[in-house]
Amino acid sequence: QPSADVEGALLAHLNANGEIPDSRSFASSLGVPHKDVEDVIKRLRAFHIIESTDITREAWVLTDEAKGYAAGGSPEVHLVAAIPPEGASRAALEEEFGDVFDIARKAAAKNKWIRFENDLVLRTVEDARDELQELLKRVENGEVVPDPRKELERRKLVTKEKTIWYSLKKGPEFVVKRKTLATNVTREHLKSGDWKDLEFKDYNYGAQGQPIAIGYSQPLLEVREAIQNIFLEMGFSEMPTNMYVESSFWNFDALFQPQQHPARDSHDTFFLKAPATTTQLPDDYLEKVNQVHQSGGYGSKGYGYDWKRDEAEKNLLRTHTTAVSARMLYKLAQEEHFAPKRYYSIDRVFRNEAVDRTHLAEFHQIEGLICDYGLTLGDLIGVLEDFFSRLGMSKLRFKPAYNPYTEPSMEIFGYHEDLKKWVEIGNSGMFRPEMLLPMGLPEGVNVIAWGLSLER
Ligand code: PHE
Incomplete structure (x- = not known):
């Protein structure tokens, strides 16, 4: 979801409800990462369109390994998908999965998705649903996930970290739709006549400007x-x-x-x-x-x-x-x-x-x-x-x-x-x-x- 949409949704929500008690829940209700909402908050706050209060909490955060699974799927599901109906040789799978093979094998065996016959690995399910990936995505989006968080902790896929999210209300400059102000008159504006309707950003006469490289006193x-x-x-x-x-x-x-x-x-x-x-x-x-x-x-x-x-x-x-x-x-x-x-x-x-x-x-x-x-x-x-x-x-x-x-x-x-x-x-x-x-x-x-x- 582009950030303009996040901004629109946030302002519409505030307009309708007067407040957003928790930016993290709001982000998961939109289905976007909290970071996207945070960027919008910082921008709107600077223009006093909204006001925010920090909420500091300990929250579960994905490890790098878990981020990879959230994006591309869990290794155990990949393993099951790689086994044909007649089974595959353990050596071939080890070769294919490398270091990840052990992780995938243990998790798949625990889920009872695979079994071993001598040197042959067989799957016991048609296909496996990637519940781990779904769970990781929800944690990543800051959703409050009940159990089985223990499983995630055991596999070291999450860590607890201090995070900040926000409660929001309307600011003194609140608007439902933010006008974008033009900064320059362009050739296109002049050709199309757009300039007549555009609203221009005020000049900042207080801006300091670049320091100019002029004279310095002579050392002597x-x-x-x-x-x-x-x-x-x-x-x-x-x-x-x-x-x-x-x-x-x-x-x-x-x-x-x-x-x-x-x-x-x-x-x-x-x-x-x-x-x-x-x-x-x-x-x-x-x-x-x-x-x-x-x-x-x-x-x-x-x-x-x-x-x-x-x-x-x-x-x-x-x-x-x-x-x-x-x-x-x-x-x-x-x-x-x-x-x-x-x-x-x-x-x-x-x-x-x-x-x-x-x-x-x-x-x-x-x-x-x-x-x-x-x-x-x-x-x-x-x-x-x-x-x-x-x-x-x-x-x-x-x-x-x-x-x-x-x-x-x-x-x-x-x-x-x-x-x-x-x-x-x-x-x-x-x-x-x-x-x-x-x-x-x-x-x-x-x-x-x-x-x-x-x-x-
Ligand atoms: N006039 C001397 C010079 O040119 C400097 C000096 C000034 C010496 C006064 C003694 C007293 O080097």
């Missing part, structure tokens, strides 16, 4: 944001990093980097052709920088060379964000009252390098600095440990290094737990008095700083 930007958040959590504020073009003065001279330093060679640095030089440099400060390079001061001997303004005026693409730090510290030194500061930046720098797997001519630098009275190398180490542990690197080592603008300087190594080795992760130091004092920062103010790369 994700790391950048994570680092930015760490700086903000630690109370740092961001430095303005919008000037990719910088003068040699701020990129090198202000940082006490001598004019003959190899990094200032065009092999390492991109110099600009137009405009090739800058005209805006703070003259007073420039003079102090000139002095400290040439002859020192502030307890320093200087480099003792002939400092040239032309060299300082050359424009370049900044090679490090420490140029920005220099500008910020100079600005800070011009304020009337010194206040301690924590600054950070994350932005692009440019180096004239051979491009390979891990090197491009531009990359992002991350830089942090703290300026305050009386800072020490211990403060620097403490801040670095805090900063890097927030990035998931808590095993650090420091190695003495050299930068023209810091003393002492330290390379930072982190232990990589997966690679099981120490990896260089940054550079750091305390800015030199030769850099800070010409700017005009008060004596006794120290600046601890560090830099690392976002992608390298």
Whole structure:
């Protein structure tokens, strides 16, 4: 029976009687498996056409073997049918029935349908009615079968299982006949004019739709944001990093980097052709920088060379964000009252390098600095440990290094737990008095700083 008929019968029954106390009895009255009724119940329930209450019972369920007999007949009846009037040899029947022969033989003998004469099997009935198959079908349909259930249990054809069936009544949307709503206007509807009479399913404006595969954040930007958040959590504020073009003065001279330093060679640095030089440099400060390079001061001997303004005026693409730090510290030194500061930046720098797997001519630098009275190398180490542990690197080592603008300087190594080795992760130091004092920062103010790369 097609499910449309089951649905029709169920709704008609409810319409006439108001309820169906037991879906299992209802299924057997229709002569359909309970499963078919259950499918219809679930569908109608979803539309509130009916309401159902679960009835949980232990019920007899056919084993796989029994399901086969219910569908194709019992082996004992097949055996009787296979024996001609004159009898058949036991060997031939064994051959034909295989494993099932013993089962069939025992049951047929018990029913007194067969007898044995030496090696010959004879049947004692014309034909056998398959009562077992009928019984199994009734159990399968969920009918309440009285005895001889014992026989079924003995032959292990049934097991007891928890099953659910339902009691039913009309729901708030009850109808005797369910309308089928059209979902699409088809070419056929248009051609035949059917569309005029069709009732269409409402649009579901609340449906979410398929997620669309659009953009995702770039991994580098994700790391950048994570680092930015760490700086903000630690109370740092961001430095303005919008000037990719910088003068040699701020990129090198202000940082006490001598004019003959190899990094200032065009092999390492991109110099600009137009405009090739800058005209805006703070003259007073420039003079102090000139002095400290040439002859020192502030307890320093200087480099003792002939400092040239032309060299300082050359424009370049900044090679490090420490140029920005220099500008910020100079600005800070011009304020009337010194206040301690924590600054950070994350932005692009440019180096004239051979491009390979891990090197491009531009990359992002991350830089942090703290300026305050009386800072020490211990403060620097403490801040670095805090900063890097927030990035998931808590095993650090420091190695003495050299930068023209810091003393002492330290390379930072982190232990990589997966690679099981120490990896260089940054550079750091305390800015030199030769850099800070010409700017005009008060004596006794120290600046601890560090830099690392976002992608390298
Ligand atoms: N400017 C250094 C570099 O480019 C990093 C650094 C910043 C070192 C601040 C010390 C202090 O590697």
